[in-house]
Amino acid sequence: MNAPSPHLRSGWTTGSCATAAAKAAWTTLCTGHTPDPVTITLPGGKQVAFALADHGLTPNGAWAAVVKDAGDDPDVTHGALIRADVMALPPSSGITFHAGAGVGTVTRPGLPIPPGEPAINPVPRAMIRTALEEVSGPTPDASVTISIANGEELAQRTLNGRLGIVGGLSVLGTTGIVVPFSCSAWIDSIRRGIDVARAMHLPHLAASTGNVSERSVQALFNLPDAALIEMGDFAGGVLKYVRDHPVPRLTIAGGIAKMTKLAQGRLDLHSKRGLTDMDALAKLAKESGADNALAQRISTIPTVAEAFLLTTNAGLNLGDAIARQARNVALDVLNGAPTALDVLVFDRAGQCVGQAMDQGWSLDAPHEGQDRKRR
Template sequence: MISEGKNLRRGWTTGTCAAAATKAACQALLEGHFPPIVEVTLPGGQRPAFVLAQETMGAGFATAGIVKDAGDDPDVTHGAMICSTVRRSDHGSGITFRAGKGVGRITRPGLPLPPGEPAINPVPRKMIIAAISEVAGPHADMEVEISVLDGERLAEKTLNPRLGIIGGISILGTTGIVIPFSCSAWIHSIWRGIDVARAAGLTHVAGATGSTSERAVAAHHHLPEIALIDMGDFIGGMLKYLRDHPVSHVTIAGGVAKMTKLAQGMLDVHSKRGLADLEALAQVARDGGAEEDLALQIAAANTVAGAFEIALEAGLDLGDRVASLAWTTASKVLNRPDISLEVLVFDREGGLRGLAPFAPTGHSEASQS
């Protein structure tokens, strides 16, 4: 694929690497030697090939390792050693999975697998089972232990601790392929956060665009960590999932610039998707009673934060007006009277600059008029 004039390499998910390592280890266990190259079948039918980075055999087991190549994606697991240790198991037991060192274990309900299970997601499990079947047949009885070198440290850079996955990273992947700078991984983490909150019985979740607004909304409502959804720029992605998987109270929290974008109808508020319209913000100021000179200063500001400061110095606080418009944009996505929505606007220091209070979203214009 091409981005900003550069050819970007695709890579392989941890699930693909685990499946390839498992196939190689299974072959070594059965045949007494490791293959020089190992191929696996992806969900889409592709057949990538891998060279092993680690080979170990012992009494009743074989271990193979593959270094994950995420292509040009800034993936925290790029370069990680994904290992699989395969052992024979009791007749009729089928394929069983274990979390080795560096692979997490699920401790909370709401995820695709129940508490107590290794954090090896369903699609990677299917890929691993298929890889074993290619070597040992469809009725093989094997124990598969997946481990990741330094996985505990890597997991600290992910949402696993918040989701209740402890001890390491998750083995993930739905297509087997990592697409550089894809938003899909983040969107899926948002969904899983909502699933975990719902499974825990929470009635209030808060999506924040960044760490400052997340800390601020947590303090504002005294929310537990499990209620906090790291939605980043993907406000629409969070709202659409909540529309189908409702929680009775939803808070959207963000800085002045991103909430201004939401107020102007943008559900993806990344800077690459466009900048806030300062002229439109100036019109909001006019609607709030600003004189034309002040409105022109707002329109000419360098940043949204600067525009807010100009307005505040003149005695006009734009925060509540922006929050109300942002509420209207977001409520149209939810559009459920059983979901009450709130929007909070924070400055760079975490100070509350605007509030649209909780109101049902089934009749957006009437609720926030």
């Protein structure tokens, strides 16, 4: 994973903000004094301070709120108000966690938190537990409710619904720090999506680079939403996780340009990670039947789309060659994992223009939405 630019500012996870709010509220309840700023301890041991946006008392407890600062990361929750309400519980009750407005509830197996529990992940729970212990000593007895303003609306811009988290956002974070453009949240969503599909014993998953390829592959195989993994540019993230957490069958689906990058050994398909090697694509076209003149022309043009158009007009099947080479790269990453693998290449209209199927399988008229047929 690439290091962030030195000019980009790091920020704080939702879990860190919830921890700061919970500690401030618990301190108010235990001491009558509200710390502002409030200092918390991150999982790595570093102490950081958070300014409070607001705080107050309730009939049964206290509350505090923090505005999330995600730094320069394009985080959907940047600027969201994270609130914690705390109440004291009878001795030996321990700490209980609850989902307030804007925080989701887990409804499917396979996530770090079991169904029925508020979507507050294990690390934020541990951070909150540590923060309360710093105020009142070991084994505090407290009810902690986390809320996120407009969380239910914000959650519609995340993958929570597909993961079975309903009613709002998740309280996330493993280090407490958001690294700009680290894309850690996206990769975590990929992993959780695979975990959920495995827990549901789904026989076939499809990881797609974008909306067109996702809709097309879903229609092609009649897959449920829970079987769809929105991998974006992170083909390597999917393949490495499936290598260690196998699924019965995986289809990698994407557009022509991104699948060409995978075929050339790129596991991060983003344009900023490097351009397509047009000389290598020209060589692949030549292996698919292109003459010297066409191969030379492909090596000098700027886009894969144009190269694909030229080979199609010449009656050549470059799409299958790209898919086969991409599948070989993916199989190397899977490193013998017991997962049947397909690679499909789609054009911008959603038609399958290249396929490399697991042994013994083929596609019949994929652009018409027909299922794969056994040879």
